[in-house]
Structures are given as structure tokens and as C-alpha cells.
Amino acid sequence: MTTLTFRVRGMDFTNAGEVGAKLKRILHQIGFEREVTRRAAVAAYEMEINIVIHAYEGEVRVRIFDTGVEIIAEDRGPGIPDIELAMQEGYSTAPPEVWKMGFGAGMGLPNIRKCSDIFEISSEVGKGTHVRSVVLRG
């Protein structure tokens, strides 16, 4: 098993996207199938971007097993008051200034769920959000 931890800062749009790209390179190097690699990389990218847009800071932790990838995003931020609403495609609370940077489509969490074989989310308003995605091989 390989474990990776990425620290992510809120509003750091310069480095945003590196987590997904790094994970993709690693999975590719160790021989994961292209589709599994793509799904894990998309989930990791969206988790990182969510922290950048919505939280003050956070971490993306990855565990790579022979059977798949587990990605956990944990942030310190405002939390999500209504998770069901946040899971709806197109619903976004991203501030307008991030739209012009290409974010705020309201597809982040739905994309993570679509890419995941196991998806879990919990949040506490005023504290932060925890997202877990598992992408399985085969």
C-alpha cells in the first residue's frame, strides 16, 4: 500500500489541479488501468478544487492498494449546510470571482460521485467537510 498526503490552501489557484495530475502520473507509472486512473484523478482534482474554492485549508490523502484507490479530502472551512442540495448537478455556492477562473459549474461533488465506486460525504457547518471516494479496479 502507498500513502500520499497533499496539503491544499484555500484560494491557491496557482497550484490548483496538481493533486489530480500527480495522482494520475503515479497510477500510470505503477500500471493501473487507464479508466481507473482517469476516475481517480478526476475525483482527486475535484476534491482539491473544492478545498481551494470553499475552504481555508485542507488535505487530500490517498491510499493506493492493489485493488484500487481511496481518496479522502478533509478541510477546515464553512462546511455544507445542505448536502443533498450540494450534490445536485449545477448547484453551486462558488463566489462569482471564481467563475472567470473556470470553476463553479456545480459539478464538483457530482463528478466525484460519478467517478467513485464508494462515495461518502459528511460536513459540519462552521468546521469543515470530509469526502471519501474509493475507485476500484476490475
Next chain:
Amino acid sequence: MDLLSVISILDAEAVAAPPRPGLVEISSVFVGDLMSDVLSHACPDTLIVTALCTSQPVRVAEVVDAPAVCFVQNKMPQQSVLELARSKGIVIIVTPYCAYRSSALLYRAGLQSAVRPVSPEGYNGGYLEI
């Protein structure tokens, strides 16, 4: 369709390109400026057409294995974006045309939408019979 043909159709300039662009194959197109939408739909061999002239289309292209990004309306990326693209092997082309015209030209040339069918019988992969 190879990338050289795409460059020709769009009267584009390749500003970050591999030594042999004729070997880069494009089979579908996604047009958009919101990166999560691109992530939802783009796949290997997709050309990402966008007006968002930042590093994010390049990072997203890397994640989904899309080989090339086209910036519309002569939007020229900053040097840092070009360097990022070169380091990741992503091709960047710049076309004078707007997203609408670019789409029309690529569609007429036979490239399909990267948007996949919503349901097996309801949608044929974005290729309209006209």
C-alpha cells in the same frame, strides 16, 4: 483526424506543439469554459476548445488524457501556461475564430461531440443527423 488537419481547419497557430503534430489524433471536441464540465465529458483524444486562457484547461487536459487545448479568439496564453503545457506534453493551439465558429467548422469536418449519450436510445453521442 490528425492535429495538423485541425490546425488547418481552424486557421490556428500551434504555440505549444510536439515535433510531429500529424501524429496527434483528435476524435472528439468539447467546448466550454467551466473545468468541471470539461472533466465530465472530455476523454482521451478530445480537443478542448475554450476561452479560458489560464493553466486550468492544461491541467484538466492532463487529468483526462486530452492531447490538445484550443484557445479561441486569438487569446494568447501567458508564458507560464505554455511552459506548463510543454512540460506535460499538452498541445496548445490558438485560433482567431470564436467558440461557435470553431465548433461549426470542426463539426462540418466530421468531428463528434465528446458529450456521451444520456440514455442509449435518447441521444446518439452528440452527432446530429442534419
